[in-house]
Amino acid sequence: MNESTFSTNSFSAPLPWQLDQWSQLSRAFAAGQMAHAYLLAGSEGLGKSLFAESFARTMLCLKPTTKEVAGKEVRVSCGECANCQKGGAGNHPDIVQIEVEEGSKNIKIDQIRWLSEFVIRSSHSGAAKVAIIQDAHLLNGNAANALLKTLEEPNKQTHLLLVSDHPGRLVATVRSRCQKLNFQTPKASVAKDWLEAILGGSNIEALLEASEMRPLTALRLAGGDWMEGRAQFLQGICDMKLGKKSTQQALALTPKIGESDVLLHLSAFLSKLIKYCLTGSELRDDDPAFEGLYTLLKPSNDKQITQSIASSLALFYSEVELARKQLASASNPNPQLIMESILWRWSQLELS
């Protein structure tokens, strides 16, 4: 199963790490006190979009029921009534989604005008209406202004769920008119149990580490040939250190897994090495992809040497983190250039 099949109609309950947010909205909805607009904020891969879709269906369900999720009873949609059927098929007229259109980089004003019409018209089912705005930080200036008007003139029956991985990039005036729902990365055990139930036992730890404990990102990585690409890349930068590969050859291995994932691995790997240098913690790993890299680090009894290695690793780590930020930034980053400079820095790093 991958993320896309996971997001299909069968799914209408919160994910195990979303219970607080779900309960908060459920209580407000039951009391007729839902805010006009919510901002579902948190990093990518936490299932915020799935949450919005599931909650929208639950709001419209004619016969809501309860379900146990991670030991808690939660109110969910029945999955069977007329509203659930239409909602599950993605064609309920009272649930709409706005997202960046194909070939575009932003959400445009025409889309928000269309949304404004949806907000003022009456509900087909007589129940609530919900509009979900995916990647709300990608609203362009005009679209954000148009949305502001809609937010200023709420329609009691209609609720807006704005979803964003980068809430800080959303225009402040829009942000301040939404009630914020923060989503956090789950505890390791929660994420692990959830992934294991879907994928079985293989590579769960590596996936969670590489995804920085973001379960849906881990699920995406599990699909395709990502694991293999990752192993090749890690071996590639190991070979680079041993003089068996050039920077260009290692660089050529990055497109297969993508620059941001490559930086994620480097970052995870470096933090392990730093911990090892500082605490002498065991450098053992069940993940064979790291084995070659670990052999590069020669243990030393000289505390000064170890500390000096740790400092240069920490400096490099901060550069990798900065590169990750640059890659994810809204300005136009140059991935090739960023990767070249990071790999060059790696080649210069003293590890013994």
Ligand SMILES: [Zn+2]
């Ligand atoms: Zn239903």
